[in-house]
Amino acid sequence: MSFTALRSPRAWLGPLSVLALIAVVFFLGERMNFGPQQYMQLILDGLRGGTIYALIAMGFVTVFNVTGIINFAQGAFVMLGAMLAVSIYDSSLPLMPAAKLVVAVIGGIAGTTLIGMLLERLTIYPARHSSPLTLIIITVGAYISMQGLALIAWGAKPYVLPAFTTLDIADKTFRIGGVVLKAQSLWIWGTTALVLVGLAYFFERTLTGKALRACAINKRGARLMGISVNRMSLLAFALAAALGAIGGIVVAPTTRPTYDMGLVLGLKGFVAAIIGGLVSSPGAVIGGLLLGILENLAAGVTRSGMKDIYSFIVLILVLLYRPQGILRAGRKPVEAG
Amino acid sequence: MLQIIDLSSSYGRIQALRQVSLQVEEGEIVAIIGPNGAGKTTLLNTVCGLVRACGGEIRFQGQDITNMPTxxxxxxxxxxVPERRQVFDTLSVRENLLLGAYQRFRHERRSTIEADLQQVCELFPLLQDRLDEPAETLSGGMQQMLAIGRGLMARPKLLLLDEPSLGLAPLLVREIFRIILELRRQGTTVLLVEQNARAALRVADRGYVLETGHVTMSGTAAELARDEAIQRAYLGRSVSGNHGTRVGASEGGKEAGRR
Known part of the structure; x- marks a missing residue:
């Protein structure tokens, strides 16, 4: 943003509202006698949640870039990843707990990826000549059916996936200057960092990744290169499903996975993707982290039950005032990577 | 090499092609000229499978390719090489060129493809220095060269060029047509769609005139260039006031087609 741009009142709106928000948070926090420690704790926990949103948001971005549709079934992938992993872990496989967890993680991701590909072939592919709106509504239907099937398969009760470090419900915690850090948070951040590096490598260095980006930039041009757009759409769904599943699995030990966990997580991933402009993966990551911190701070100084409300207020505000996302990358699809 | 027999296709209810028949022999440059909206681009897109044919047949090397996936x-x-280039603007020039060879990575070694990339760079020396820059930073003319280079990276037997001179400065137009001749010399068959009829007929062996979706005239390029009706309609030259046959490609341009 240049200095001349700052002269327009609209440009001030963003920074001013952020400042106002911080002021409100501090004002409310003051009344609860919050010190730096409390704020740090809220931010840290927010970052953990935000990382999951970022993973889910990248799934939205990948599918949107390649196919032009918003895949509201993304939340179902999150739920399926967690539930499949839990089921494998709870099964009677004759393995050590650690080995079982590894199998559960891999199985959860692989199973969800397969389901994602199946979903694309069974619902999106047959309707590929329809308008994006039709396809988006199909994904909503797909989400609802998958959640329904999950209810039949797993029931309504919450499940437990042990923390990765302790292989127990109780996680190892670190205390750093009065701030409590769960070991699972480190798993979440480490996994996400690995996924980001892997994705960057895939999109920047491999032919298939470049073909996927080419589809996102110019579908007609891509087809003329002999790239099968249908196959890329399948690949995008596979990738999105894997990303969702990874998010669901690493977050599972910090929540109690249920058949309907995908709804809120999926929608928040969508909010994160919108904050980031819907077309950029780095934007999705920043959007996810910001959203996580914001909702956790806001809920921390008011009531924790109101977390979701704040997220959707953010969604509405972004759609009203920054529909192109906070990175201003929204003028044209910039990259899928 | 390419046979199009009674081909019809339409966009929605508007019929864009009506029973078009044409042939391209191996090693030829065939030009399709005609006014804006005559269906020239639709014809190429139907050959490529981007637009569905609703009648007729397209055969490539004896094989029926009508409505095959692109x-x-x-x-x-x-x-x-599509109209308005359609390069991948945020990918680098090198990535654009490599994606041109997308289908070849399956069976061929990377070194062969890299060697072809070098060849394309020799053909378009200007691209060489900018291989790692995003395609969107190139000028229109260089993007056109990139688009042609990308098309060549597929090592095509038949190259379809859609309006390669559109919107380019005269000097670049001449350069593009020089390259088309060079391609023919190297054995590539070219089907060329152009509004710049003068330049197109100068490089082509044969030509077809496409008007409102059907072929109204065909013949060798020389015949077409001599034809009075074509001269009036597309070459922007009154039959009596002939001011020399050697008029540079640069002077043709789009206006010629409209006059």
Whole structure:
């Protein structure tokens, strides 16, 4: 943003509202006698949640870039990843707990990826000549059916996936200057960092990744290169499903996975993707982290039950005032990577 | 090499092509000229499978390719350099060129493809220095060269060129047509769609005139260039006031077609 741009009142709106928000948070926090420690704790926990949103948001971005549709079934992938992993872990496989967890993680991701590909072939592919709106509504239907099937398969009760470090419900915690850090948070951040590096490598260095980006930039041009757009759409769904599943699995030990966990997580991933402009993966990551911190701070100084409300207020505000996302990358699809 | 027999296709209810028949022999440059909206681009897109044919037949090297998926047609050796270039603007020049060879990575070694990339760079020396820059930073003319280079990276048996001179400065137009001749010398068959009829007929062996979706005239390029009706309609030259036959490609341009 240049200095001349700052002269327009609209440009001030963003920074001013952020400042106002911080002021409100501090004002409310003051009344609860919050010190730096409390704020740090809220931010840290927010970052953990935000990382999951970022993973889910990248799934939205990948599918949107390649196919032009918003895949509201993304939340179902999150739920399926967690539930499949839990089921494998709870099964009677004759393995050590650690080995079982590894199998559960891999199985959860692989199973969800397969389901994602199946979903694309069974619902999106047959309707590929329809308008994006039709396809988006199909994904909503797909989400609802998958959640329904999950209810039949797993029931309504919450499940437990042990923390990765302790292989127990109780996680190892670190205390750093009065701030409590769960070991699972480190798993979440480490996994996400690995996924980001892997994705960057895939999109920047491999032919298939470049073909996927080419589809996102110019579908007609891509087809003329002999790239099968249908196959890329399948690949995008596979990738999105894997990303969702990874998010669901690493977050599972910090929540109690249920058949309907995908709804809120999926929608928040969508909010994160919108904050980031819907077309950029780095934007999705920043959007996810910001959203996580914001909702956790806001809920921390008011009531924790109101977390979701704040997220959707953010969604509405972004759609009203920054529909192109906070990175201003929204003028044209910039990259899928 | 390419036979189009009674081909019809339409966009919605508007019929864009009506029973078009034409042939391209191996090693030829064939030009399709005609006014804006005559269906020239639709014709190329139908050959590539981007637009569905609703009647007729397209045969490539004896094989029926009518309504085949685009990626399979490309694999058979048909490559289109689309109108307005359609380069991947945020990918680098090198990535654009490599994606041109997308279908070849499956069976061929990377070194062969890299060697072809070098060859394309020799053909378009200006691209060489900018291989790692995003395609969107190139000028229109260089993007056109990139688009042609990308098309060549597929090692096509048949190259379809859609309006390669559109919107380019005269000097670049001449350069593009020089390259088309060079391609023919190297054995590539070219089907060329152009509004710049003068330049097109100068490089082509044969030509077809497409008007409102059907072929109204065909013949060798020389015959067409001599034809009075074509001279009036597309070459922007009154029959009596002939001011020399050697008029540079640069002077033709789009206006010629409209006059």
């Amino acid at each position: 990626h399979r047609i490309v694999r058979l050796g048909v490559s289109q």
